[in-house]
Amino acid sequence: MKTITARELRKMRDAEEEFLLVNTLDGEHFEKTKIPGAASIPQSASDFLNQVEQRAGGKNRTVVVYCANVRCDSSTKGAEKLERAGFTNVFDFADGYEGWQQINKEKEGGRKAKEDAPVKR
Template sequence: MLPLVKRDELRKEMEAGNVTVVDTMPADYYAREHLPGALNIPGFPYEDAARFTDELAGGLLPDPAVPIVVYCANVPCRNSELVGARLVELGYTDVRKYREGIEDWVRGELPTESSGP
């Protein structure tokens, strides 16, 4: 299980530029709405999470020592745990999870971005 981070701590780290945030939702969900500056490594379908992580991590996250926070939709969502665990297996040394996900972020009335039309 990955170490957890709460909304306020994550927001402060993002504002300070001290963390790389990884959205683990499917690409179309990511395009509609994601945390500001978040990168996308899809963790769904679950059976493809490791392959997506293997294919994308090196290009998106070239420094395995950078602090990373993964998130998905909400507490029941498994995407972030699958992607985060695979990042650890690949040698990333500081991976945490925002378990409450984007639903909690939006509930906290914090800004989001979209990359879709």
């Protein structure tokens, strides 16, 4: 299973890459863990696979799944379901909402990650 870090996810968004971001938690937890632009598709829903395929427009689009934090396994379960169903480009954002919050605090605070800095020549 492929995983993605908060910095990688932010870079994808900043580059305006095409992907579907899915919050796999139940609806009652979605508002507390919503990353802007994310779709609420609970991995526990009986039609999870169909909902993701419809929103993604097919099984070949990049799909990034996440949940609350690294201790939450909802996104991992969702990613496994998607891969078993034939989705070809699935990423598990295991740090989840907490990881997203942390990376954005760093960005807002003016600190840049080493990999975010321009390449020196």
